[in-house]
Amino acid sequence: DKKETAAAIARDAKLIESEDDLALTSEDLAALSDDELKKLLPRLRVVARALPTDKSRLVRVSQELNLVVGMTGDGVNDAPALKKADVGFAMGSGTEVSKEAAAITILDDNFNSVVKTVLYGRTIYNNIRKFIVFQLTINISAVLIAFMVLFYLFCTPLVDFVLEPVRSRGIEVISTAVSEALMLKFKSCLVAAVVIGMPVIVQQIWSFVSPALYANEKKLFAGLFFVMLLLFITGVVFCYVYVFPLAVDLFWEASDGVATAMWSVKEYFNFVLSFVLPFGVMFELPVVIYML
Numbered sequence: 001d002k003k004e005t006a007a008a009i010a011r012d013a014k015l016i017e018s019e020d021d022l023a024l025t026s027e028d029l030a031a032l033s034d035d036e037l038k039k040l041l042p043r044l045r046v047v048a049r050a051l052p053t054d055k056s057r058l059v060r061v062s063q064e065l066n067l068v069v070g071m072t073g074d075g076v077n078d079a080p081a082l083k084k085a086d087v088g089f090a091m092g093s094g095t096e097v098s099k100e101a102a103a104i105t106i107l108d109d110n111f112n113s114v115v116k117t118v119l120y121g122r123t124i125y126n127n128i129r130k131f132i133v134f135q136l137t138i139n140i141s142a143v144l145i146a147f148m149v150l151f152y153l154f155c156t157p158l159v160d161f162v163l164e165p166v167r168s169r170g171i172e173v174i175s176t177a178v179s180e181a182l183m184l185k186f187k188s189c190l191v192a193a194v195v196i197g198m199p200v201i202v203q204q205i206w207s208f209v210s211p212a213l214y215a216n217e218k219k220l221f222a223g224l225f226f227v228m229l230l231l232f233i234t235g236v237v238f239c240y241v242y243v244f245p246l247a248v249d250l251f252w253e254a255s256d257g258v259a260t261a262m263w264s265v266k267e268y269f270n271f272v273l274s275f276v277l278p279f280g281v282m283f284e285l286p287v288v289i290y291m292l
Contacts, residue, residue, distance in 0.1 A: 006048040021045045026054050037061050055081035072111070073098050089114060135204040142200040147193035151185070158188045162272060165240075165248050166263070173263045180265045187269055202229075228287050235283030239276045247275060 007023040010016040016023065023046035032040070038061055047054060055071070059081050062069045071078070071085035074094025079101040082088035090102035091109045099105050106113050150158065162184070166173060175181045194201075202225070210218055255261035 003046075003048040006046045010046045015045045023048065025049055026051050029054050029057075034061055034064075038065055041065065052077040052080055056084055059084045071102075072106075072114075073102070131208060135208060139197065139201045139204055142197040143190075143193045146196040147189050150189040150192050150196075154192075155185050155189055158192055159185055162188050162269065165245050166268065169248065169252065171248070171252060171261075171263065173265050173268050176264045177266070184265045184269055191273075198229075224287060224291070228284050231283040231287065232280040235280040236276050238283070239279035243279065244272070244275055 069085045070087045072089040074091035082101040088102035090098040092107035
């Protein structure tokens with residue numbers, strides 16, 4: 001439209017409400033440098049007879065000012081600006097090119113739908129955030145309670161269990177730092193607390209995911225998750241009981257005639273975790289292959 005017609009429509013639509021608001025033509029816009037356009041941009045309301053290059057330029061200049069840019073369009077010539085904008089809105093009755101370039105398609109061609117979409121999106125985001133905070137609070141609380149009980153009541157048996165593969169072979173680990181022995185107790189109880197709190201963690205994750213699943217999907221995912229958990233535990237137990245003792249013998253005997261072996265508490269515990277946990281993951285390969 002002509003500049004006068006576009007400005008009149010903008011006044012009726014409340015886009016132009018004061019004398020400071022600007023309405024320019026494509027020729028006026030082309031005569032401005034980018035720096036000049038950036039100064040006028042807060043007051044710019046209408047660009048009459050805008051070319052595709054004008055739309056893309058407005059998007060680019062706005063983004064250079066660190067603004068979040070939204071673009072609406074329905075034609076082929078709108079596609080570049082729709083693609084470049086932070087959020088592109090295409091009309092449902094528009095061309096397929098514009099729909100492909102845009103991030104969102106307004107099926108009813110009603111701009112009020114944009115407002116509703118933003119409202120619904122923010123509501124869903126806030127609900128998800130609140131639910132995640134609630135879940136984290138419960139999960140962390142469960143782990144902390146289990147950790148405190150284990151640390152004050154069952155710390156010694158846990159440490160003995162961790163050190164049993166080396167102590168049964170007459171190997172004594174040493175502490176090379178002031179805090180190593182305490183950290184062994186801390187880490188052992190923390191890992192055990194996570195294992196004990198796993199049912200609560202799993203239940204919270206399931207309560208978050210399950211509403212989005214169909215009945216048949218719930219059965220499938222519940223079965224797969226149970227099998228994966230069982231296989232992981234089986235792999236960890238198998239490694240710790242059968243494979244890990246062989247590894248201890250191998251590395252201990254490898255030092256004969258080479259050096260005096262003195263294993264520190266910290267390195268031994270890290271070795272246990274790095275050796276046992278991958279076995280648990282490896283035992284889940286059948287489920288991964290099935291899902292593929």
